[in-house]
Amino acid sequence: MKWESWSQFWAMGGYAVYVWGSVGVTALLLALEVWQARWAHRVVLDQLKSEQAVAQLPVEELM
Amino acid sequence: MKKTSWFHYAAPHTFYGLAGKAWPWFAVLATVLMLVGMWLGFAVAPTDFQQGEGYRIIFVHVPASWMSMVIYLAMAFWSVLGLTFNTRLSGMMTRALAPTGAMFAFLSLWTGALWGKPMWGAWWVWDARLTSELILFFLYLGYIALTSAIDDTRRSDRAGALIAIVGAINVPIIYFSVKWWNTLHQGASVSLTKAPSMAELMLWAMLLMALAFWCYTIALVLYRVRTLILQRESHATWVHELDEVKP
Numbered sequence: 001m002k003w004e005s006w007s008q009f010w011a012m013g014g015y016a017v018y019v020w021g022s023v024g025v026t027a028l029l030l031a032l033e034v035w036q037a038r039w040a041h042r043v044v045l046d047q048l049k050s051e052q053a054v055a056q057l058p059v060e061e062l063m
Numbered sequence: 064m065k066k067t068s069w070f071h072y073a074a075p076h077t078f079y080g081l082a083g084k085a086w087p088w089f090a091v092l093a094t095v096l097m098l099v100g101m102w103l104g105f106a107v108a109p110t111d112f113q114q115g116e117g118y119r120i121i122f123v124h125v126p127a128s129w130m131s132m133v134i135y136l137a138m139a140f141w142s143v144l145g146l147t148f149n150t151r152l153s154g155m156m157t158r159a160l161a162p163t164g165a166m167f168a169f170l171s172l173w174t175g176a177l178w179g180k181p182m183w184g185a186w187w188v189w190d191a192r193l194t195s196e197l198i199l200f201f202l203y204l205g206y207i208a209l210t211s212a213i214d215d216t217r218r219s220d221r222a223g224a225l226i227a228i229v230g231a232i233n234v235p236i237i238y239f240s241v242k243w244w245n246t247l248h249q250g251a252s253v254s255l256t257k258a259p260s261m262a263e264l265m266l267w268a269m270l271l272m273a274l275a276f277w278c279y280t281i282a283l284v285l286y287r288v289r290t291l292i293l294q295r296e297s298h299a300t301w302v303h304e305l306d307e308v309k310p
Binding site: 002003009012013014015017018019021022023025026029030033034037038040041044045047048049050051052053056 | 105106107108109110115116117119120123124127162163166169170173174177178180181279283286287289290293294297302303307308309310
């Protein structure tokens with residue numbers, strides 16, 4: 001381990017804004033993309049489920 | 064002996080199941096590699112003698128830039144397959160790759176700007192490397208805009224394939240820009256022909272992060288292609304028979 005304290009780690013030798021700005025935005029975008037992909041999958045599954053439910057209704061209920 | 068053709072796996076139905084089994088493994092691998100890579104890069108790797116701690120941006124900047132180029136080439140590859148064999152999966156793969164590629168191209172520019180400011184004194188310069196990477200980002204946006212503007216799936220896939228193939232010329236331009244032109248951007252840190260110009264530990268951390276981004280991309284693209292398959296095949300019987308769509 002090369003750091004002596006947490007504050008030294010977060011300070012990044014004076015480059016904190018640049019280093020954490022890079023790492024932070026990268027982490028944020030990766031997380032957002034994963035969340036977006038899961039959300040899109042859920043939407044498609046829900047749509048298919050509701051179509052199935054309608055298709056299985058007896059004809060009288062659709063009248 | 065039964066002969067299984069590659070086209071068998073290219074059938075959306077088969078690929079849906081295959082991708083569903085594969086993506087969690089790549090997701091786990093991506094997480095583990097990222098944790099080890101970040102630990103090596105941010106807790107173990109020594110300070111750079113020239114750039115101090117500022118150089119640590121390399122551990123996200125270089126892997127993100129590599130992925131932005133690799134993903135575009137992958138899109139061109141699937142597009143060529145799609146145009147020659149007319150397989151349905153190709154268009155879906157190309158489309159599943161594009162958002163992740165755009166994100167990595169953006170990250171390459173973003174982390175590059177945050178690196179350029181303290182080291183060069185400028186967020187941005189119209190240098191060959193930076194400009195060609197910006198063009199790559201616009202190519203991704205162009206692909207996404209064009210394919211989502213055309214409703215007919217087949218025509219939209221074909222138009223997209225054209226952008227993907229023609230735009231691929233830009234990738235070697237980005238890669239060799241630091242050799243061909245006198246750029247402010249430094250030369251390659253790693254190349255196949257000569258020894259890397261980096262300390263071994265830094266190199267390992269960077270390669271692990273690159274591998275992590277590879278696995279992340281594969282996991283996400285396999286996941287996203289499943290969503291696209293369900294959308295496009297929503298009227299197929301096999302989709303209605305899936306457990307996950309039973310009401």
